[in-house]
Amino acid sequence: MRLSWQGASPVTGSKESGKGTKLSEVAEFDSVGLRYGTGAEVLRDLDFRLGRGGFYFLTGPSGAGKTSLLKLLYLAQRPTRGRIRLFGEELTEAPRESLPQFRRRIGVVFQDFRLIRHLSAFDNVALPLRLSGATEEQVEGPVREMLAWVGLADRASARPPTLSGGEQQRVAIARAVINRPDLLVADEPTGNVDAEMAQRLMHLFGALNRLGTTVVVATHDIGLISATPGARLIRLENGTLVDPTGTLRNPPRPVRGQS
Numbered sequence: 589m590r591l592s593w594q595g596a597s598p599v600t601g602s603k604e605s606g607k608g609t610k611l612s613e614v615a616e617f618d619s620v621g622l623r624y625g626t627g628a629e630v631l632r633d634l635d636f637r638l639g640r641g642g643f644y645f646l647t648g649p650s651g652a653g654k655t656s657l658l659k660l661l662y663l664a665q666r667p668t669r670g671r672i673r674l675f676g677e678e679l680t681e682a683p684r685e686s687l688p689q690f691r692r693r694i695g696v697v698f699q700d701f702r703l704i705r706h707l708s709a710f711d712n713v714a715l716p717l718r719l720s721g722a723t724e725e726q727v728e729g730p731v732r733e734m735l736a737w738v739g740l741a742d743r744a745s746a747r748p749p750t751l752s753g754g755e756q757q758r759v760a761i762a763r764a765v766i767n768r769p770d771l772l773v774a775d776e777p778t779g780n781v782d783a784e785m786a787q788r789l790m791h792l793f794g795a796l797n798r799l800g801t802t803v804v805v806a807t808h809d810i811g812l813i814s815a816t817p818g819a820r821l822i823r824l825e826n827g828t829l830v831d832p833t834g835t836l837r838n839p840p841r842p843v844r845g846q847s
């Protein structure tokens with residue numbers, strides 16, 4: 589099955605590159621550190637770049653700092669040290685009011701889903717389209733199609749509290765990808781679904797990536813990583829990036845033998 593947005597123009601934002609064009613950088617981290625409150629730093633000395641149109645897996649043991657790194661990427665946290673550029677703009681000291689315009693270019697799949705409880709599955713998925721000004725006519729087809737893709741065509745009118753964990757996760761994914769964001773950040777997006785659905789969801793991420801979206805997926809699932817050729821690996825241990833090749837300022841190393 590091919591989703592109609594695979595051949596359509598984006599609803600919001602611009603796509604400068606797909607595969608085959610030179611990658612510029614979506615995110616640049618320079619000596620970034622993060623601490624919560626007065627605690628010890630949970631992230632230290634992060635130095636890396638994410639290329640536009642790249643597909644990245646973020647791995648590492650529980651508590652290593654993966655969710656915290658993702659929060660920096662989707663602007664839910666500011667670094668306590670160092671500098672972050674996103675979409676070519678220095679955001680470390682940007683005024684709070686300027687952040688929503690960047691945030692709208694980022695699709696996020698939260699580990700705890702964060703669906704709106706009183707809205708149906710349909711309305712949760714429709715939200716980013718409606719917020720970007722789409723008409724109801726423009727909303728109906730893509731949302732139905734996306735719900736069908738994630739296997740929830742018959743649950744469109746269900747509210748989140750009546751859905752299983754796996755169903756909520758799929759609604760969250762559909763909502764994150766529906767308006768073809770420039771950057772997709774997903775925290776353990778297949779943690780609650782079976783292997784077949786996990787493969788289907790990765791197919792969706794792959795299709796989005798081929799349209800030019802930079803994808804960052806935090807996961808413990810080695811099977812998922814090895815089934816995604818061309819993806820690159822970022823590994824965190826105890827708050828720092830592990831760098832067996834000594835090239836952290838370059839793009840992270842490829843998963844399987846690619847340069």
Ligand SMILES: Nc1ncnc2c1ncn2[C@@H]1O[C@H](COP(=O)(O)OP(=O)(O)OP(=O)(O)O)[C@@H](O)[C@H]1O
Nearest residue numbers: 624625627630648649650651652653654655656657
């Ligand atoms: N809001 C917070 N306040 C204080 N400490 C926090 C907060 N969020 C995370 N931490 C701490 O930061 C460290 C990294 O947590 P984080 O959730 O980023 O790890 P993780 O790699 O995503 O873990 P997991 O794989 O279990 O989800 C942990 O020691 C955690 O206790």
